[in-house]
Amino acid sequence: MQTGDYTVHVVDDEEPVRKSLAFMLTMNGFAVRMHETASAFLQFAPSIRNGVLITDLRMPDMTGVELIRRLTTTRLNVPAIVITGHGDVPMAVEAMKAGAVDFIEKPFEDTVIVDAIQRAALLLSDKSVETDDTAEVQIRLESLSDRERQVLSAVVAGLPNKSIAYDLDISPRTVEVHRANVMAKMKAKSLPQLVRMAIAAGFGP
Structure with a gap:
């Protein structure tokens, strides 16, 4: 699936983080939409046709793990990538067990998150994700x-x-x-x- 065929949804309660990430992704050719809270994203999620989610793990209204579980429960196909601080690795592993495609530790290089988004986007098309056999x-x-x-x-x-x-x-x-x-x-x-x-x-x- 081409970059312009889907939207990257950034969910983070910290505005500077949202804007910085959105700017970087936009400069890399992605369509981006920002969401202040996980709850706000969940209200919007049913209208998403092709989207990839990037969510922080620690947020006031619900954790990234809870958000991914809610998406799974409602059967919304929005591949998720979680961003985590070093001390949150146990939670990040839990997120992957809940269905996250990837987790990325802060600080990260731009190419790392771009590559993760492109892997996640493969789940939106008929192609299978490139994984080890x-x-x-x-x-x-x-x-x-x-x-x-x-x-x-x-x-x-x-x-x-x-x-x-x-x-x-x-x-x-x-x-x-x-x-x-x-x-x-x-x-x-x-x-x-x-x-x-x-x-x-x-x-x-």
């Missing part, structure tokens, strides 16, 4: 050691390194080494990609 992901999962699988399971659960280290009775540095090995064996370029692959393959805590 599930069988290939399963083969990669099987290449992990027991300890690496434990670390991956904890990462998918959204646990930080210190908590993983405590639970597994190993040092945080050892967790970092295992996590790096998992990323390499799974051929994941980022944490969101790793989580996407694991969830798609049915791997979890």
